[in-house]
Amino acid sequence: MPEYLIQQSEELFNKLMRYCEQCLEGEITIGQKQRWAIERFLKDLEDPRYYFDKIELLKFKTWTRTFKHRAGVLAGKPINLIPFQLFEVGNLLCLKRRDNGRRKFKKAYIQMGRKNAKTQMLALISSYIAYNSNEQQEIYVAGWVSDQSKNLYRDLEFQLAGCDKLKGKYKTSYGKITFKKDGSFIQPLTRESRKSGDGTNPSLGIVDEYHAHQTSEIYDVIMSGMGARPEPLMIIITTAGFDLTHPCYNVEYKMVSKIINPAYPDIDDEEYFILICELDEGDDIKDESVWPKANPIVCTYPEGWEGIRSALKSALISPEKMRDFLTKRMDKWVNMRESGYMDMQKWDRCQREFTLEDFRGMDCILGMDLSVRNDLTSIGLEFSKDGDYYVFQHSFMPEDKYQERMARSNTPFDIWVNNEDPNKETLTLCSGSVIDYNDVYAYIQHIEDTYDLTILEVAYDPYNATQFVQRLEEEGYICVEIRQGPLTLNEPTKDFRDCAYDDTLHHNGDGLLTWAIGNAVTRQNAQEYILLDKAKSEDKIDPAAALMNAHCRAMELLGNDDGIFWCPDLD
Numbered sequence: 001m002p003e004y005l006i007q008q009s010e011e012l013f014n015k016l017m018r019y020c021e022q023c024l025e026g027e028i029t030i031g032q033k034q035r036w037a038i039e040r041f042l043k044d045l046e047d048p049r050y051y052f053d054k055i056e057l058l059k060f061k062t063w064t065r066t067f068k069h070r071a072g073v074l075a076g077k078p079i080n081l082i083p084f085q086l087f088e089v090g091n092l093l094c095l096k097r098r099d100n101g102r103r104k105f106k107k108a109y110i111q112m113g114r115k116n117a118k119t120q121m122l123a124l125i126s127s128y129i130a131y132n133s134n135e136q137q138e139i140y141v142a143g144w145v146s147d148q149s150k151n152l153y154r155d156l157e158f159q160l161a162g163c164d165k166l167k168g169k170y171k172t173s174y175g176k177i178t179f180k181k182d183g184s185f186i187q188p189l190t191r192e193s194r195k196s197g198d199g200t201n202p203s204l205g206i207v208d209e210y211h212a213h214q215t216s217e218i219y220d221v222i223m224s225g226m227g228a229r230p231e232p233l234m235i236i237i238t239t240a241g242f243d244l245t246h247p248c249y250n251v252e253y254k255m256v257s258k259i260i261n262p263a264y265p266d267i268d269d270e271e272y273f274i275l276i277c278e279l280d281e282g283d284d285i286k287d288e289s290v291w292p293k294a295n296p297i298v299c300t301y302p303e304g305w306e307g308i309r310s311a312l313k314s315a316l317i318s319p320e321k322m323r324d325f326l327t328k329r330m331d332k333w334v335n336m337r338e339s340g341y342m343d344m345q346k347w348d349r350c351q352r353e354f355t356l357e358d359f360r361g362m363d364c365i366l367g368m369d370l371s372v373r374n375d376l377t378s379i380g381l382e383f384s385k386d387g388d389y390y391v392f393q394h395s396f397m398p399e400d401k402y403q404e405r406m407a408r409s410n411t412p413f414d415i416w417v418n419n420e421d422p423n424k425e426t427l428t429l430c431s432g433s434v435i436d437y438n439d440v441y442a443y444i445q446h447i448e449d450t451y452d453l454t455i456l457e458v459a460y461d462p463y464n465a466t467q468f469v470q471r472l473e474e475e476g477y478i479c480v481e482i483r484q485g486p487l488t489l490n491e492p493t494k495d496f497r498d499c500a501y502d503d504t505l506h507h508n509g510d511g512l513l514t515w516a517i518g519n520a521v522t523r524q525n526a527q528e529y530i531l532l533d534k535a536k537s538e539d540k541i542d543p544a545a546a547l548m549n550a551h552c553r554a555m556e557l558l559g560n561d562d563g564i565f566w567c568p569d570l571d
Contacts, residue, residue, distance in 0.1 A: 001055065009054035012061060016090050019083035031293035033276040036260045040274075041087070044095055050104055056094045057086065063128050066166075067159040070120070073303050084296045085121060091273050092125065092233070105273040108235040109256045112277035113294040114328040115307070118237050122206050123155040129204050129233075130177075130184040131166070137184035139204040140222055144191055144213045152208055153177075153188050191218060200225045205234045210248040211241025211327075215409065219247070240278065240333040242323050244344035245518030249333055254348075278331040285330050286312065294331035341520040341532060341544075342497060348514075352506040354390060355423045359383045361452045365557060366444065367482075367550025368460040369542045370468060373434040375401055376540045378516075379444065380547035384558035389505040389551075393513045393543040394426055394447075396440055400433040411539070416512045426512045437468050456557050459549040482549045486529035492552040493522070493531050516543040 020038050022028045030038075044050050064079045081089070088110070095104045112118065122141075130137045141152045156177060160166055170179045178185040191213075205222035213219070219236070226232035238248055253276075258264040260274040283290040291299055291308055298304035308329055315325035326332045335343040367380040378395040397405075397413070405413055416427040428443065430436040448455060458472055458479045469479045482488060499505035507513060520541045523533040532545055 005055070005058065009058040012058055012086070013052065013054045015083060016057070016086040019087060029289065029292040030296075031276070031278050031280050033257065033260055033274075033278065034293070034296075036262065037091075037275050038087070039262075040260065041091060041095075044104065049098060050095055051098055052090065053094045053096050056096075057090055059132075060089050060093060060124075060128055061086075063132070064124050066163050067124065068162045070155055070158045072115075073301065079120070079124070082297065082300060085117070088121060088275065089125070091275070092235075093128075102231045103233065104271065106232055106234065106271040107269075108233070108273040108275075109252060110235065110237050110273075110275045111239065111253070111331060112275075112296060113298065113331045114239055115304070116277075116295055116297040119152050119155050119208070122208075122235065122237055123152055123159055125235075126152075126156060126186050126204060126206065127160065130179055130186055131169075131181070133182075133184060133203075135203075136182050137203045138201055139184070139186040139206070140189045140200070140202050141186065141206045141208060142189040142218045142222060143208045144218070150188060152206065153186075156186060189218060189222070201228055202226050203229050203232055205232075207234070207236045208238075210236045210238040210252065211243075211246060213248060214246055215411070216247040216251065240327045240331045242327055242334050243340075244333065244335050245515065250344075250514075250518070253333065276331075285326070285332075291330075294329065339521040339523070339533070339536065341493075341522050342500065342517050344514075344518050346501050347507075347517055350500050350503050350506050351509045352390075354506070354508050356381075356392065356447060356451050356453075359385070359390065359451065359453070361454075363454045363456050363558070365550045365554040366455045366458045367546040367548070367552075368458060368465065368468075369546040369549065370435075370437075370461065370464045371540075371542050372464065374398055376542045377435045377440065378542040378546040379440065380543065380550045381447075382547065382550040382554040382558065384554065387504065389499055389554065389558070391505065391507050391513075391547050391550075393510060393516075393546060394428065394443060395512060395543055396428045396430055396435050396443075398433050398435060399429045399431050402429050411515065412511070423508070424510070426510050437471075440468070441471065457553050459553040461545065461549055480553055482552050484531070486525045486527070486531050488552065489531040489548060490529035492548055492555055495555060496548060496551045513543045513547075515539075516541045520544045 019028070020042060023030045023038055024035065045052060061081055064081055067079050069075050069077055069079055092105060092108055093103065096102060097104055110118065126139050126141070130139055143151070153175070157172065160170060160177065169181065170177055176185055176187045202222050202225050205226065207213070207219050207222070210219070223234060226234065236248075236252060241248060244250060256272065256274045256276070258267045259269050259272055260276070277296050278294050279285070279290055280293065283293070288305070291305070295304065295308065298308065311325050311329050315322040323334060326334050333345065335345060362383055362385070365382045367382070369378050371377050376395055376397050378393055381392040383390045402413060402417070405411065413427060417425065417429055419425045428439055430439050444455075447453060455477060458469075458477050459482050460469055460479060461484055462481050463484070473479050496505065519537045519539045520532050521537050522530045523536065524530045532541055532548060534541060534545065
């Protein structure tokens, strides 16, 4: 290796290290999670299992200089990586294992505000890996819809077309870029074309704008094909979003936020690189000094600052634009789905560790939503303890419907049916194609006898419930019909949510319940009375509906007030 190249690589590495120092010393404004990422990187540098390939960093930087910016104030000028980008690449490509020389990280989660060159960087990484490898590379760029996949693909096409070094060395056909040297290719993948991803052998998968993916099915298709690769890399790239039921927030963001947090030493994944650039809790969006936390590149040039200022002015004037400003500019997860019932971040905060054993011998209200017999049926239990409400649910699904849902949906019903922790088995399968109400009745008897519970009332939705309710009444249960109209359900629907927000209602992290709560939307009448709207909700909300029926009576029988206004005759 020529001495001048070694010297250049050292200078570049020192530039990266100086950036880390400036961030940790406060010279550069960063958020808490980015700070943890830097601290993790410095710790890895001291770990004898790893080494930093400085020459690889120089090679990548040299590679980027052969391409030009596609848009913005630098359009047409050569790409020159800034220190923040050196940190990204240094982790993704240059941090390697001493035992085999392969990259440390096999997965990556990168989240920051828009216009921070995320797409450009991934286009550069894609072409670099595809062209400079000694083996045939299969690279897939995955969006939920075709436009998302095409954004990165367009950047790739533009970069390659303007690169003299690569003229005649690749071809583009049928929406696929193929390098002639060894047949390595880069190809978009969308939900519509996900079946074509089966049987592939991806070496690099990029899931773009993961917050918009309604399920993890595209991610799963790519990951499942990577097993045979010696050095695979899966990269999730996204901004924050506004639907907290989607897998990006509900699964991935929650998980990586714990992996990167030193307060969770038992939750670790050494092969997962995590870089989250977001505002911290309590930061004021009108305070310009915090903007670089979510915008590490945009806030390095005047036009970037001005763009954020302009977007903020519009958001403050027009509330409907605030959602996009918070998610896209400030990289803040918000629950502002149209008519969404629950702020799912607040719902997460009211989670506690408890089981039915903690309520042995106590009174409770049982709510029922029997729905239709060929899909989900749910019961809810509500207790009151020390002035707070505690809720449980258990649901039932026909085996045939379960198999159908598992085939067409990535909702993890299998986890709720089979779980190592019996307290988290919150879904029972009924043999055949319809709900067996004998199973429902057996479960009610089981929990009642096992935990010595006193079910004060069974609060039920009258739809499809007549025969089962008659059976319960014959067995001595007090059954109360809950009319499914706004006059009856308005107050319990609002109070249930208010209690969750006030941290006086708690759940135990039941994934099926959280899924149902997240699916729920409301409808409102002319008097601004609300109730959950099954017809407009994205998916099933039966566990939530069962608990709403329970809460309607729990407010009166278990609460500390004088009861609620409830008059079935008015519904």
